[in-house]
Amino acid sequence: MISKFISLEWKSFIRSANFGKSLAVKILIGFFALYFILTFLSIGVFGYYILKKEFPDADPLKIVNSYLLFAILADLIFRYLMQKLPVMNIKPLLHLPIKKSTLVHYVLGKSSGSGFNILGLFFYIPFSIVLIKEGYSVAGVLGWLFTMFLIIQSANFLNFLINKNNIALGSIVTILVGLIAIQKFEIFDVVGFGGQIFDAIYANPIYSLIGIIVLVGLYYLNYKQLRNLVYLDEAVTKKVKEAQSADLSWADKFGDVAPFIKNDIRLIWRNKRTKTVFLMSFLFLFYGLIFYTNDVYSKMPAMLMFAALFITGGFSLNYGQFIPAWDSAHYKMLMSQSFRYRKFLESKWVLMVSMTAILYLLSIPYLYFGVDIFLMITAGAIFNIGFNSLFLLFAGSFNKKRIDLNKSGFGNTQGTSITQFVIIIPLMLFPMLLFWVFDKFVGHHLGFIALAVIGVLGLVFKNYFMNLIEKQYIKSKYVMIDAFGKEA
Template sequence: MISHFLRLEWKQYFRSSHWEKGIAIKILMVFFALYFVVSFLVIGVGGYYILKKEFPDQDPLQMVNAYLLYAFLGDLVVRYLMQKLPVMNIKPMLILPIKKTKLVHYVLGKSSFSAFNVFGLFFYIPFSVVLIKEGYNLTGVLGWLFFIILLIQSSNFLNFLINKSNVAFGVILTTLASLIALQKFNFFDVTSFGGQIFDSIYTNPIYSLAGLILLGVLYNLNFKQLLNQVYLDQAVSQKVEEAKSADLSFADRLGDVAPFIKNDMRLIWRNKRTKTVFLMSFLFLFYGMIFFTQETYKEMPAMLMFASLFVTGGFTFNYGQFIPAWDSAHYKMLMSQSFKYRKFLESKWILMVVMTSILYLLSFPYLYFGLDIFLMITCGAIFNIGFNSLFLLFAGSFNRKRIDLNRSGFGNTQGTSATQFIVIIPLMLFPMLIFWLLNKFVGGNSGYIAVASIGVLCLLLKNYAMNFIEKKYIKDKYVMINAFGKEA
C-alpha cells in the first residue's frame, strides 16, 4: 500500500500543470540542497579534528554535546517558521476501501524524510564514525547517535503539534533567547548543564531509550489528531472561522494611505507565508551575531557591512522583493477601484520603513560590540530606508508570478523568478563595494558617510523616484493583471 501511495504522489507531481514552470528554480534548489549536504559532510568528517586542533585540552564530543541543547531549540524555531506540514491529497482515497489508519501512518511516515530531518544526519553520522575511528566506546557512540536521531524525529512531530500556536512559538523563542542570555552574562552555565545530559547518554547508552519513549508519545499524539480529521465531511467542507479584527485605528492618522496599510497589516497576520516573513524579520536581528563575534571578520569590513544591512533589513528584503505579488489573489479587484496608484505604492514603502525603524531600535544591544559596529548598523538602516525600499518597489514592477499566501514560505518557490535573484546585486553588493572602496583608499569614517549619504539622498529624492515608479506600474498594469490572473 505504501508503494502504491508513493507511485500516486510521483505521478501527481510530474503530471501537474505547474511541473514545467520554474524548472530553473527547481534546479537551483537542488544545487542548494547539494551544497548543504556537502557542507554538513565536510563539517561532520573534519569537525572532530578541527576542535581537537583548536582546543587540544578538551574533548570534542563534550564540546559538541555542550551546544546541542541550543541546536535543538534553534531547530524548533526554524521548523516552526519554515517546515511544511505533511500533506497528501486524500479526498479521493476516502471513498475507497482503504483504512484511514494507513493513510495517517503514511502521511506521518512521509514527514520523517523531510529535509529538516535528513540534513542533520550528514553531520551526526560522519561525526560518529570519526569518534569510533578515534577510539571512543562503540556502544556509547551508537547510543548517542541513536538518541540524536530520535530527538530529530521528535522535533519533527512536536513541530506539527505546535505549528499553529503562536503562544508555543513564543515560549520556545523566549526560552532559547533566555538560555543564550544566561550563558552570555554568566548567570548560569547552560552549556555545562546541556552537556551533562548528552554526555550521560554516551556514558550510559541505555538512557537513549528515553528518546524512543518521547518519539512514541509525540507520534501517537499526531496520529490521534490526524485520524480525527480524516473524514470525508472534514475533507470537503470549508472551515468557517469567526473573523477576528484588531483595532487598527491608529493608522488613520496616515491619511489616504491608511486603508492600504490596514489591509497590508491584516494580510500579513492572517496568512501563513506573510506571517512567516514577518516573524523571520526578527530572527534577522541575530544575523550580526554570526559576524560581529568572530575575529576573522574584523579584517573584512565589507562583510560586516553585509551583516549590518541584514540586521535591520530582514523585513524589507523578504517582503519587498515580492511586491505587488502579495496582492496577486485580489489584484484584479484592486485595479478596478478608483484610487491613486501612488497611494498603494506609498503604503508598501511606509510599511518597509516602519519595520526597518523598529528593527533598528531593537538592534541597540549591538552597542555591546562597540560604537563602530553600531554605527555600521545605523548606516545600513539608513541605506535600507532610503535606497533599498525604493529600489524594491521599482523591481516589483517586473514581478509576474502569482503567490498563494496560505502556503509555507520554506522550500516554496512560488512567486520566485529571476527578478528576485537579480535585485540582490544592487541591494547588497553596491553598499558593500562603496564601503570597501572608501574604507580602503580614503579611510576614516568615509565608508560610513558614503553609505548613509546614499540613503539620505534617496530619501530627499523620494518624490521624484515615486513618480517614476508609479508610471512604470501604470504602464505594466494590464500585463500584471493578466499574469496574476493565471493559476500558479
C-alpha cells in the same frame, strides 16, 4: 499500499500543470541544497580536528554536547517558521476500502523523510565515524548518534503539534533567549548542564531509550489528532470562523495611504506565507551574532556590512521582493477601484520603512560589540530606508507571478522568478562593494558615511523616484493583471 500512495503522488507531481515551470529556479534551489549538504558534511568530517586544534585541552565531543541544547531549540524555531508540513489529498481515497489508519501512518511517515530531518544527519553521521576512528567507545558513539536521530524525529513530530500556534513559538523563543542570557550573565552554567546530559548518554547508551519513549509519545499524539480528522465530512466541509479584526485606527494618521496600510497589515497577519516573512524578520536581528562574534570576519569588512544590512533589512528584503505579488489574488479588484496608484505604492514603502526603523531600535544591544559595529548597523539601516525600499518597489514592477498566501514560506518557489535573483546585486553586493572600497582606500568611517549619504539622498529625492516608479507600474499594469489572473 504505501508503495501505491508513493506511486500516486509521483504521478501527481510529474503530471501537474506546474511541472516544468520555473525550472531554473528549481535548479538553483537544488544547488543551494547541495551547498548545505556539502557544508554539513565538511563540518562533520573536519569538525573534530578543528575543535581539537583550537581547544587542544578539551574533548571535542564534550564541546559539541555543551551546545546541543541551544541547537535543538533553535532547530524547533527554524522548523516552525520554515518547514512545510507534508500533505496528501485524501478526498478521492475516502470512499475506497483503505484503512484510515493507513492514510495517517503514511502522512506521518512521509514527514520523517523531510529535508530538515536528513540535513542534520550529514553532520552527525560523519562526526560519529570520526569519533570511532579516534578511539571513542563504539557503543557510546552509536548510542549518542541514535539519540541525535531520535531528537531530530521528535522535533519533527513536535512541530506538527505546535505548528500555527504563536504562543508555542513565543514560548520556545523566550526559553532560548532566556537560556542564552542566563549563560551570558553567568547566572547558571547552561552550557555545562546541557553537556552533562549528552555526556551521560555517551557514557551510558541505555539512556537513549528515553528518546524512544518521547518519540513514540509524540507520534501517538499526532496519530490521534490526524486520525480524528480523516473523515469525508471533515475533508469537504469548510470551517467557518468568526472574523476577528484588530483595532488599526492608529494607522489613520498616515492619511490617504491608511486604508492600504491597514489592508497590508491584515494580509500579513492572516496568511501563512506573509506571517512567516514577518516573524522571520525578527530572527534576522540575531544574524549579526554569527559575524560579530567570530574573529575570522573582523578582517572581512564587506561581510560585516552584509550582516549589518540584514539585521535591519530582514523584513524589507523578504517582503519587498514580492511586491505587488502579495496582492495578486485580488489585484484585478484593486485595479478596478478609483485611487491613485501612488498611494498603493506608498503604503508598501511606509510598511518597509517602519519595520526597518523598529528593527533598528531592537538592534541597539549590538552596542555591546562596540560603537563601530553599531555605526555600521546604523549606516545599513539608513541605506535600507533610503535606497533599498525604493529599489524594491521599482523591481516589483517586473513581478508577474501569482502567489498563494496560504502556502508555507519554505520550499515554496511560487512567485519566484529571475527578478528575485537579479535585484540581489544592487541590494546587497553594491553596498558591500562600496563599503569595501572606502574602507580599503579612503577610510573605515567614511564607508559608513558613504552608505548613509546614499540613503539620505534617496529620502530627499523620494518624490521624484516615486513618480518614476508609479509610471513604471502603470505601464506594466495590464500585463500584471493578466499574469496574476492565471493560476500559479
